[in-house]
Amino acid sequence: MxxxxxxxxxxxxxxxxxxxxxALSKFDNIKILKAAVRNKNKKREIDVQYITDDPFEIANDPEIDVVVEVAGGVDPCLDVLKTAIKNKKHIVTANKELLAKFGDEIFSLANENNVTVLYEAAVAGGIPIIGPIKTTLRGNEFNKVMGILNGTTNYILTKMEEDGVSYLECLKDAQKLGYAEADPTNDVEGFDTMFKIAILSNIVFHKKIDYKKIYREGITKITQDDIKCAKELGYKIKLIGLAQKLENDELDIRVHPVLVEENSMLAKISNAINTVQLEGAPVGSVMFTGPGAGEGPTASSVVGDILAIAAEISYTDTILPSTRVKTDVQAKQADILNTKNSYFLAINAQNARGTIGTIGSVCAENNINLQSILQKGIKEDNTALIVVITETSYEKDIQNAVKKLNEQNIKVTNLIRVI
Ligand SMILES: NC(=O)c1ccc[n+]([C@@H]2O[C@H](COP(=O)([O-])OP(=O)(O)OC[C@H]3O[C@@H](n4cnc5c(N)ncnc54)[C@H](OP(=O)(O)O)[C@@H]3O)[C@@H](O)[C@H]2O)c1
Structure with missing residues (x-):
């Protein structure tokens, strides 16, 4: 510098x-030497002195101290960042996919080259979460981290509940408003939340996480019937990323919709807002809430990381060592079949005598106790919607029960875990 x-x-x-x-235009101590884009000829609302379409030009420029990667995706970002790190440049990135998939490689290389990789914007956009976990909360032993980590899906679920319309209509609305992309798969199928919970689990539990072993389910199967029945029973539906330590020291990491009690803190997180809850000792339970995406909130986190490097770079060779990531121990990740949950089952069955009894006995044969059961009106085709909430049971038992019920023509149309 x-x-x-x-x-x-x-x-x-x-x-x-x-x-x-x-945001950087207000800071005289930061100079943007170059920017790389895919299409140099695109009209842009901001002015940068030098624009290239070759990101390696930035990674290899000896004048540049810090490479800020806000392009997204693995290719070419992985190779560009590796090149930059080998050239002793510090990195600031918002790229959750890259870090969830190749974090180990990137952080190890950064450690070898004595440079820092900061990534506050990669999880929950504008919410400061990675910094606090690694600094002010460092004295804690955490047993759980859970969050609503994707604004698009939270917006869709909020709209489904408030407007009483279908998933697809709410998705179209989210696309019109710019909350959802033309191809929404990454958000609605839970990939985005999976990348974020993988990153959070790594720093909360100090272990390497295999993102491919994270159980993942999105929101595309949630129906108006599910939302309405959940409401009648006192719940809302949210998509969460969850990571918790089990008694056998395995990590139970997963992404799926859940029923949350309507007066819980999670239920109050609406629209595109994100939240992260941490449970540990000695702090107890803490919750961080705020805007999870968008130009301003995400820039706030990226700029904070750049300024943190600017503040330290002249004073030490090992910038922000507390932000380094441990990559030497592989986590043992639990199979969802061995986890315990309470379940909401939406069932469509013929309106016939004995159906409720059969549901009860199939559940009992599989070690599942029922907590509540609700039968809605009979439909024109003489079928009824029955909703069941179970007590805490093993996932493998509930999956067996669902299979048995389906074989008896008592169709389980949705299974949602309850927390
Ligand atoms: N958007 C958010 O709210 C948000 C929140 C948190 C984290 N993030 C993360 O931030 C990153 C950027 O997201 P974004 O929403 O800003 O994406 P975006 O609007 O699609 O912008 C991507 C930018 O990267 C450029 N680019 C793409 N491929 C490139 C390549 N091969 N070489 C050089 N430049 C390339 C594009 O160039 P052109 O302009 O020429 O197409 C564009 O300027 C992603 O990792 C995303 O996950 C985004």
């Missing part, structure tokens, strides 16, 4: 990159 000015190169001038350039 020359004359107390940190020189940075930005890869990506999309939603986040634009916000970063705007």
């Amino acid at each position: 020359e004359n107390n000015v940190l020189k940075i190169g930005i890869i990506g001038l999309g939603v986040v990159g634009t916000g970063v350039v705007k």
Whole structure:
């Protein structure tokens, strides 16, 4: 860093990159030397002195101190960041997919080269969560981290509940408002939440996480019937990322919709807002809530990381060591079949005598106790919607019970875990 000015190169001038350039204009100690984009000819609302379509030009520029990667995806970002790290550049990134898939490789290389990788924006956008876990909360032993980590799906579920319309209609609305992408798979099938809970689990439990072993289910199967029945029983439906330590020291990490009690804190997180809850000792339970995405909130986290590097770079060779990630111990990740949950089952069955009795006995044969059962009116085709909430049971038992019920033409149309 020359004359107390940190020189940075930005890869990506999309939603986040634009916000970063705007926010950095207020800081005289940060100079953007170069930006890389895919299409140099695209009209942009911000002005950057030098724009290239070759991100390696930034990774290899000897003048640049910090590479800010806000392009997204693995290719070419993995190779670009590895090149930059080998060239002793510090990294700031918002790329959750890259870190969830290749974090080990990136952090190890950064440690070997004595540079820092900061990524506050990669989880829950504008909410400061990674910094606090690694600094002010460092004295805790955590047993659980759970959050609503995807604004798009939380917006869709909120709209389904408030407006009483279908998943598909709410998705279209979210796309019109720019909350959901044209191809919404990453959000609605839970991949985005999976990447974020993988990153959070790594720093909360100090273990390597295999994202491929994380159980993942999105929100595409949630119906208006599910939302209405959940409401009648005093619950709301949310998509969560959850990671918790089990008694055998395995980590139970998963992404799926859940029923949460309507007066719980999680139930109150509406629209595109995100939240992260941590449970540990000695702190107890803490919750961080705020905007999880968007130009301003995400730029806030990226710029915070850049300024943190600017503040330290002149004073120490090992910048922000507390932000380093441990990558030497592989977590033992639990199979969802061995976890215990309470369950909401939506069942469609012929309106015939004995159906409720059969549901009760199939559950009992599989070690499942019922907590409540609700039968809705008979439909024109003489079928009835029956909703069951179970007491805490093993996932493998509930899966067996569902299989048995389906074989007897008592169709389980949805299974949602209750927390
Ligand atoms: N959007 C959010 O609210 C948010 C929140 C948290 C984290 N993030 C993360 O932040 C990153 C960026 O997201 P975004 O929403 O800003 O994406 P975006 O709007 O699609 O912008 C991506 C930018 O990267 C550029 N780019 C793509 N491929 C490139 C390549 N091969 N070489 C050089 N530049 C390339 C694009 O260039 P062109 O402009 O020429 O197409 C564009 O400027 C992603 O990792 C995302 O997961 C986003």
